[in-house]
Amino acid sequence: MANAVPAVLLPCADGATWLVPLNGLAEIVVVREAVSGTLAWREARIPVLHPTPAARTFAVLLGINVPFWALPLASEPVVYRPLAADDIADDAVPAAGGIPARIAGRQCLIPDLLAAESGLSLTP
Numbered sequence: 001m002a003n004a005v006p007a008v009l010l011p012c013a014d015g016a017t018w019l020v021p022l023n024g025l026a027e028i029v030v031v032r033e034a035v036s037g038t039l040a041w042r043e044a045r046i047p048v049l050h051p052t053p054a055a056r057t058f059a060v061l062l063g064i065n066v067p068f069w070a071l072p073l074a075s076e077p078v079v080y081r082p083l084a085a086d087d088i089a090d091d092a093v094p095a096a097g098g099i100p101a102r103i104a105g106r107q108c109l110i111p112d113l114l115a116a117e118s119g120l121s122l123t124p
Contacts, residue, residue: 004082009108010059013052013072019083019101019108026060026068028078037121039070046070047120064114066122083110 006022029041034053038045041060048058048070055072063069081103088101088110098111 004084007081007083009079009081009103009106010071011074011076011078013055013074014050015074017106017108018071018098019081019103019110020059020061020113021083022080024062024113026062028073029058029060029070031056031058035070035072041068041070044068047122048072049116049120061113063117065117066120069117069120071116 007019008022008025010018010020010025012018027041029039031039035048035055035058036051036053037048039048039058039060044067046060046068047066050072052072055074057073057075058070059073059078060068060070083101083103087103088099097115098109101108101110
């Protein structure tokens with residue numbers, strides 16, 4: 001697919017599906033215990049966006065104002081998908097926090113990562 005950006009579909013714990021560039025995803029982490037406001041990751045504690053006690057899988061994303069942060073995921077597969085301009089839905093209802101997209105019939109959100117990151121609690 002010409003002019004496509006490598007991306008991943010992240011099934012968020014809140015029911016949304018985020019579509020993020022592959023180079024913005026550092027790692028997918030599975031934990032055994034409940035996570036509150038921070039996640040222990042590679043000898044560091046990183047902030048979690050909207051912590052969900054039931055979440056056991058997290059996407060670790062590269063930050064802009066913080067090195068890394070975590071997004072709680074639902075227990076669905078993370079899917080690799082090239083993103084082309086045709087995937088952006090012009091008829092979709094504008095979404096708070098990003099741009100709506102439709103991938104293989106699935107409604108997604110290309111999030112405003114800087115805005116999402118600003119919602120992090122940076123105190124442990």
